[in-house]
Amino acid sequence: MGRYVVRRLLQMIPVFVGATLLIFLMVNVMGDPIAGLCGERRCDPATAAQLEKEFGLDKPVWQQYLTYMGNVFTGDFGTAFNGQEVTELMATAFPVTIRLTVIAILFEIVVGIALGVVTGLRRGRPVDTGVLLLTLVVISVPTFVTGLLLQLLLGVKWGWIRPSVSSEAPFDELILPGLVLASVSLAYVTRLTRTSIAENRRSDYVRTAVAKGLPRHRVITRHLLRTSLIPVVTFIGADIGFLMGGAIVTERIFNIHGVGYQIYQGILRQNTQTVVGFVTVLVLVFLVANLVVDLLYAVLDPRIRYA
Amino acid sequence: MRGATHAGRVACAVAVALTATACGGGGGNSGSGDAGAVLSASWGDPQNPLEPANTNEVQGGKVLDMIFRGLKRYDPETGEAQDMLAESIETTDSQNFTVTVKDGWTFSNGEKVTAKSFVDAWNYGASLKNNQRNAYFFGYIEGYDKTHPEEGGQSADTLSGLKVTGDLTFTVKLTQKFSTFPDTLGYAAFAPLPRAFFDDHDAWVAKPVGNGPYAVDTYAKGSQMSLRKWDDYPGDDKARNGGVDLKVYTDNNTAYTDLLAANLDLVDDVPASQLKNVKSDLGDRYLNTPAGIIQTLAFPYYDENWNRTGSEKVRKGLSMAINRKQITETLFMKTRTPATDWTSPVLGEDGGFQEGLCGDACEYDPAGAKKLIQEGGGLPGGKVTLTYNADTGSHKDWVDAVCNSINNALGNERACAGNPVGTFADFRNQITQQKMSGPFRAGWQMDYPLIQNFLQPLYYTDASSNDGKWSNKNFDEFVDRANQETDTAKAVGLFQQAEGVVRDNMAAIPLWYQNGSAGWSERLSDVKLNPFSVPVYDQIKVS
Numbered sequence: 001m002g003r004y005v006v007r008r009l010l011q012m013i014p015v016f017v018g019a020t021l022l023i024f025l026m027v028n029v030m031g032d033p034i035a036g037l038c039g040e041r042r043c044d045p046a047t048a049a050q051l052e053k054e055f056g057l058d059k060p061v062w063q064q065y066l067t068y069m070g071n072v073f074t075g076d077f078g079t080a081f082n083g084q085e086v087t088e089l090m091a092t093a094f095p096v097t098i099r100l101t102v103i104a105i106l107f108e109i110v111v112g113i114a115l116g117v118v119t120g121l122r123r124g125r126p127v128d129t130g131v132l133l134l135t136l137v138v139i140s141v142p143t144f145v146t147g148l149l150l151q152l153l154l155g156v157k158w159g160w161i162r163p164s165v166s167s168e169a170p171f172d173e174l175i176l177p178g179l180v181l182a183s184v185s186l187a188y189v190t191r192l193t194r195t196s197i198a199e200n201r202r203s204d205y206v207r208t209a210v211a212k213g214l215p216r217h218r219v220i221t222r223h224l225l226r227t228s229l230i231p232v233v234t235f236i237g238a239d240i241g242f243l244m245g246g247a248i249v250t251e252r253i254f255n256i257h258g259v260g261y262q263i264y265q266g267i268l269r270q271n272t273q274t275v276v277g278f279v280t281v282l283v284l285v286f287l288v289a290n291l292v293v294d295l296l297y298a299v300l301d302p303r304i305r306y307a
Numbered sequence: 308m309r310g311a312t313h314a315g316r317v318a319c320a321v322a323v324a325l326t327a328t329a330c331g332g333g334g335g336n337s338g339s340g341d342a343g344a345v346l347s348a349s350w351g352d353p354q355n356p357l358e359p360a361n362t363n364e365v366q367g368g369k370v371l372d373m374i375f376r377g378l379k380r381y382d383p384e385t386g387e388a389q390d391m392l393a394e395s396i397e398t399t400d401s402q403n404f405t406v407t408v409k410d411g412w413t414f415s416n417g418e419k420v421t422a423k424s425f426v427d428a429w430n431y432g433a434s435l436k437n438n439q440r441n442a443y444f445f446g447y448i449e450g451y452d453k454t455h456p457e458e459g460g461q462s463a464d465t466l467s468g469l470k471v472t473g474d475l476t477f478t479v480k481l482t483q484k485f486s487t488f489p490d491t492l493g494y495a496a497f498a499p500l501p502r503a504f505f506d507d508h509d510a511w512v513a514k515p516v517g518n519g520p521y522a523v524d525t526y527a528k529g530s531q532m533s534l535r536k537w538d539d540y541p542g543d544d545k546a547r548n549g550g551v552d553l554k555v556y557t558d559n560n561t562a563y564t565d566l567l568a569a570n571l572d573l574v575d576d577v578p579a580s581q582l583k584n585v586k587s588d589l590g591d592r593y594l595n596t597p598a599g600i601i602q603t604l605a606f607p608y609y610d611e612n613w614n615r616t617g618s619e620k621v622r623k624g625l626s627m628a629i630n631r632k633q634i635t636e637t638l639f640m641k642t643r644t645p646a647t648d649w650t651s652p653v654l655g656e657d658g659g660f661q662e663g664l665c666g667d668a669c670e671y672d673p674a675g676a677k678k679l680i681q682e683g684g685g686l687p688g689g690k691v692t693l694t695y696n697a698d699t700g701s702h703k704d705w706v707d708a709v710c711n712s713i714n715n716a717l718g719n720e721r722a723c724a725g726n727p728v729g730t731f732a733d734f735r736n737q738i739t740q741q742k743m744s745g746p747f748r749a750g751w752q753m754d755y756p757l758i759q760n761f762l763q764p765l766y767y768t769d770a771s772s773n774d775g776k777w778s779n780k781n782f783d784e785f786v787d788r789a790n791q792e793t794d795t796a797k798a799v800g801l802f803q804q805a806e807g808v809v810r811d812n813m814a815a816i817p818l819w820y821q822n823g824s825a826g827w828s829e830r831l832s833d834v835k836l837n838p839f840s841v842p843v844y845d846q847i848k849v850s
Contacts, residue, residue, distance in 0.1 A: 030729070030730065030733055031732065031733045031737075035735035035736035035738075035739055036730070036731050036736070037354065038440055038735075041772035041774075042772065043739075044455075044457075045457055045458070046435055046457055047435070047438060054438065082352070083355070084528055092527075092529065155564065162568065163561070163567075164565045167530035167531045254561070255558065255561045262529075265557075267730070269732065
């Protein structure tokens with residue numbers, strides 16, 4: 001087990017370097033970011049040159065990348081164009097997005113898996129058909145439609161919630177955005193769990209468990225659900241990364257100043273430091289989440305062992 | 308008239324100095340407003356650090372307008388430059404100015420505003436090492452070439468043309484005659500700065516201190532700024548509300564939704580997609596007034612296709628093929644007005660605005676357009692591409708509409724096509740590198756309400772925003788003469804003659820004047836937009 005983890009951690013290094021290099025090059029290809037800083041006019045050459053020097057843009061790309069990576073390892077993610085440290089931006093953006101992601105993942109786990117178990121055990125019954133139809137609708141309607149619709153109904157027409165999230169973004173204000181963000185994944189989790197449960201119900205070990213007279217809830221939670229969760233855990237693990245980086249649409253609709261907002265603004269302003277910094281952290285989140293998922297396999301299915 | 312208000316202000320300043328009480332001018336707290344109530348307003352994250360000489364966009368400008376007062380201030384309604392902190396600005400030759408600062412003004416941290424506050428601020432703005440984006444505003448002052456050379460290091464830290472001659476007086480020496488120079492001093496870049504700015508710069512940027520009617524209470528970068536009324540503000544435009552909370556919105560649609568849910572009091576940019584609902588949603592709590600913004604199509608004169616004899620006929624033809632009236636009415640729901648000159652209605656007739664100057668060339672005339680383009684040798688390569696940035700301002704919609712209009716007028720489906728560029732930065736980049744091969748979007752928001760600002764930066768040879776590199780000797784000559792003219796009316800006349808040269812060559816196609824819009828909640832009254840399309844926060848009453 002320990003050796004396996006070390007091996008995986010070592011494998012992360014080339015993935016991490018490759019991913020950051022790609023992002024760095026992509027942002028760089030977009031052109032000279034200084035040109036956008038002076039509004040509808042040409043930056044005067046002296047100031048432009050001075051700014052380039054300050055942001056290190058006058059050096060060749062490979063050198064910029066090396067300097068940048070060197071700084072990252074000492075905890076310095078550079079400075080955004082508005083004079084703020086990128087680490088400062090991260091300190092304000094990540095807590096908000098993490099709260100949002102936690103709520104979304106909780107919805108997926110609690111509601112998604114519960115619905116999946118119920119429908120998986122009652123295949124073909126009205127409950128099953130109803131939930132299946134519902135998930136189909138949720139999957140086929142784009143997130144921004146769900147988001148705007150719920151915002152208009154709950155926020156403006158009925159006045160139950162604030163249509164936008166305040167800058168502190170406490171948990172209770174994030175419930176609706178979290179549900180909207182989770183909706184599509186939630187539908188997938190339901191369907192994955194349902195199929196998996198339905199399939200494993202007929203397996204030998206479940207039949208054995210039932211035959212030796214175990215109570216029904218014990219059969220379901222300890223034997224059936226545990227092995228059925230493997231594909232679901234894979235999905236949710238990968239989803240953590242997607243939810244954190246891909247919340248741009250939801251964050252825009254509800255005016256949440258999280259990671260998606262910072263990346264979006266960074267791209268618009270061609271702010272290499274912001275974009276690369278945030279994406280680097282997201283890459284790390286992805287890698288760690290994947291490792292945790294792989295380790296969870298062994299916990300869930302006793303037949304899987306790592307060496 | 309002007310003398311009378313002037314005297315009133317002096318009396319006011321003296322009263323402040325003697326009794327240290329507030330001098331509420333213009334019936335300050337009368338009416339139904341609750342002077343202590345705070346309103347919330349939509350905001351965007353400023354692009355650059357909030358220093359006066361470093362802010363060149365509206366969002367940062369909003370804050371500077373609340374926390375700073377300069378020598379001059381543009382009247383929120385007429386746009387006329389009026390004395391604010393200036394006791395007097397005197398000159399005999401339009402090149403050497405003597406500025407006297409009013410006594411009794413302080414910054415909100417208690418520091419006195421003196422001549423040095425201005426000179427230090429201007430020197431800071433003009434010094435290359437401080438990376439100030441608005442440094443070129445100081446370009447007329449003698450010594451700028453030393454503090455901000457085109458290339459190489461700076462050889463001086465201060466402008467030789469600025470001299471403090473007394474506690475409240477200083478002199479300005481320009482490199483050339485510039486009669487309207489005093490009227491440019493209302494621009495935020497010319498604001499005074501307290502010593503705190505220089506002594507602890509980081510702390511100042513984290514929480515700016517100025518001399519305006521509001522003081523910054525808290526500032527959470529990227530999300531919210533709380534401004535509160537500064538009770539000891541010595542000016543006569545004291546805030547009529549308790550303060551303003553500026554909230555950052557990523558999407559102006561969300562801000563509008565928040566306004567409808569009574570979660571926000573003021574939105575100063577009603578999204579285009581909501582314009583058709585705005586009457587039923589807000590009724591008369593909606594404002595749509597002209598702002599000092601004009602949209603044009605500029606041409607790449609470095610491309611010989613657009614710089615040959617006869618190409619001005621092609622440009623005029625293109626202009627006549629655009630149905631401005633239809634586009635502004637259907638697409639923009641009348642939040643734009645078809646342009647008939649190259650300035651803006653906010654200047655007023657006296658300021659140089661000439662309605663109808665463009666004449667037939669700006670009227671929709673498909674037959675005439677076709678004929679003129681043929682006479683001029685046809686479109687280069689048989690078609691034009693309109694380049695624009697697709698990331699902001701719903702430019703795609705109107706570019707497509709303009710192209711449709713041109714295609715219909717010329718009876719050719721392929722005469723015109725849009726060419727979107729992903730980001731504004733990349734768009735600017737391609738323009739500065741002179742990569743345009745056809746007309747491109749050019750918007751101009753005035754820095755100060757003077758006809759000079761609509762012409763010189765855009766059409767003068769090698770000027771800072773002359774992106775198409777248009778150059779015309781006659782135009783340059785008129786502008787030079789206008790700048791030397793001491794009589795304002797005569798100067799405006801000369802600028803108008805210069806504008807005539809622009810018209811005769813159709814240097815750029817004027818499209819439309821842009822309006823500013825605002826919507827507000829039932830709690831507010833007296834909401835107005837100034838000519839820069841920024842709400843006049845200090846006059847808003849909250850009930």
